[in-house]
Amino acid sequence: MSIAYLSIGSNIGDRLQHLVGAVQALHSHDGVEVLAVSSVYETKPVGYTDQADFLNVTVCVETVVSAHELLVACQKVEQELGRVRTIRWGPRTVDLDILLYSNDNIETESLVVPHPRLCERAFVLIPLLEIAPTITHPVTGKLFSEEAAVRDSGVVLWKKVNGVKDFLQLKE
DSSP, rough: OEEEEEEEEEESHHHHEEEEEHHHHHHHSTTTTEEEOOOOEEEEESOOOOOOOOOEEEEEEEEESSSSHHHHHHHHHHHTTHHHHHHHHOOSSSSEEEEEEOOEEEEOOEESSSTTGGGGGGGHHHHHHHHTTBOOOOOOOGGGGGGGGGGOOEEEEOOOOOHHHHTTTTTO
């Protein structure tokens, strides 16, 4: 069994339902169990900024599938929820990123773990630290709570969540 952390974001349509749908799809995938879901946070877009604000969560999953198989599952969830890739960092119904997979350091053409911009993005770090407050970077050993991005005031608690069951029942 491996533990992985994923970031999920949405800024098109019913943002919350896209997040809930993504977590439901992950949870129902063979070999993947969602153990924890952060509260929902709202953030301004990064990179391409001419778009709506995002809702973001981080989830912790326990899995028997490899990191590459988990990536395929995440991409399938994105497709099922209507993700269309037209503009890099552009608007999307849902985006799933593998942040961490056990303590693995993976660098392939299709997958880089830890996520290469993980330490720069408060919208990822703040929800991650909510569900794993003492987690460290598997390569550097540094606590994620010590990253400068954590102090970013642009991440706003949108809806407090008390566990996976509570999250799966949310409505916007």
